[in-house]
Amino acid sequence: xxxxxxxxxxxxxxxxxxxxxxxxxxxxxxxxxxxxxxxxxxxxxxxxxxxxxxxxxxxxxxxxxxxxxxxxxxxxxxxxxxxxxxxxxxxxxxxxxxxxxxxxxxxxxxxxxxxxxxxxxxxxxxxxxxxxxxxxxxxxxxxxxxxxxxxxxxxxxxxxxxxxxxxxxxxxxxxxxxxxxxxxxxxxxxxxxxxxxxxxxxxxxxxxxxxxxxxxxxxxxxxxxxxxxxxxxxxxxxxxxxxxxxxxxxxxxxxxxxxxxxxx
Numbered sequence: 001x002x003x004x005x006x007x008x009x010x011x012x013x014x015x016x017x018x019x020x021x022x023x024x025x026x027x028x029x030x031x032x033x034x035x036x037x038x039x040x041x042x043x044x045x046x047x048x049x050x051x052x053x054x055x056x057x058x059x060x061x062x063x064x065x066x067x068x069x070x071x072x073x074x075x076x077x078x079x080x081x082x083x084x085x086x087x088x089x090x091x092x093x094x095x096x097x098x099x100x101x102x103x104x105x106x107x108x109x110x111x112x113x114x115x116x117x118x119x120x121x122x123x124x125x126x127x128x129x130x131x132x133x134x135x136x137x138x139x140x141x142x143x144x145x146x147x148x149x150x151x152x153x154x155x156x157x158x159x160x161x162x163x164x165x166x167x168x169x170x171x172x173x174x175x176x177x178x179x180x181x182x183x184x185x186x187x188x189x190x191x192x193x194x195x196x197x198x199x200x201x202x203x204x205x206x207x208x209x210x211x212x213x214x215x216x217x218x219x220x221x222x223x224x225x226x227x228x229x230x231x232x233x234x235x236x237x238x239x240x241x242x243x244x245x246x247x248x249x250x251x252x253x254x255x256x257x258x259x260x261x262x263x264x
Contacts, residue, residue: 007107015110019117037122038129041081045074048194061198062226067137075224076193078130079217082123082152083159084184089115090163091180094171094260101261108257112164116156123152134224142227151219151230154238158212161245168252171260191217212238 008015026037053069060068093111094101101108127148134140170176191213197205208214216238219230 008109008113011107011110014106015113015117018110018114019121022114022118023121037125041077041126042074042129042133045070045077048073052194059199060196067139071134071137071139071225072196072221073194074130074133075221076191076217078123078126078224079151079155079213079220080188080191080193081126082119082155083213085119085122086115086156086159087163087166087180087184089119090160090167091170091177093164093167095167098261109253112160115163116160119159120152120156130224139225141224144223144227144229147219147223147230151216151223154235154242155213155216157242157246158216158238161242161247161249164249165245165252168249168256168260171263187211187213193217209234209237212241 049070060072063069063072090112093115097111100106100111131141166176166180170180190208190211192208197208197214197218200208215231215234219235222228222230
């Protein structure tokens with residue numbers, strides 16, 4: 001393990017340049033540049049806000065005003081977009097870089113690090129856009145925003161562990177890629193992003209909290225919308241899930257990376 005970390009450190013310039021070049025190429029090669037990074041998540045906000053704002057704004061506890069629901073929704077989308085980007089990219093990470101894994105000598109762990117760094121950079125751009133929207137709507141998050149880096153790392157860890165584990169399995173069972181796409185659709189609705197969990201019956205709430213993303217998304221909403229710190233006790237479960245999926249991903253990686261290269 002120490003050897004792998006040392007190799008990652010020695011490859012830090014390669015990792016940094018890969019993240020930077022990916023970001024620059026995404027911006028330079030498109031006429032709209034940075035707009036594409038924020039367009040899809042903000043389009044989701046606009047669609048759901050248009051359809052559900054009248055119903056939901058009247059039922060969001062502790063929130064009043066014409067823009068209450070768009071603010072609530074935007075905070076959830078910010079969290080969800082990071083999760084889905086990392087999981088989706090990790091799913092085909094080894095398949096798409098098969099030739100690289102075979103022909104070049106470099107730390108293989110650099111690939112997920114590059115994905116994580118790129119996703120964090122994209123999420124930072126989206127965050128700045130969200131802050132600009134909040135300012136236009138007359139809502140400025142308070143001191144509670146200092147919790148956001150911790151929540152971002154928690155969401156990133158969950159996504160990276162799950163994504164890498166699925167990415168390893170996807171090399172051997174390609175149907176996993178299709179199943180994950182469907183699962184993410186269900187996951188969106190099983191996470192309180194477009195609705196408040198307080199609207200559900202108590203039994204349904206307990207079931208929803210089996211989803212580790214529920215507490216994390218609620219923490220995003222607490223920090224960005226309600227201006228208060230997250231419920232740290234509620235974050236113990238997603239933190240435990242993060243440790244579990246990262247451990248599973250590490251186990252699958254160390255046991256199977258050579259077989260992955262052979263299959264590719």
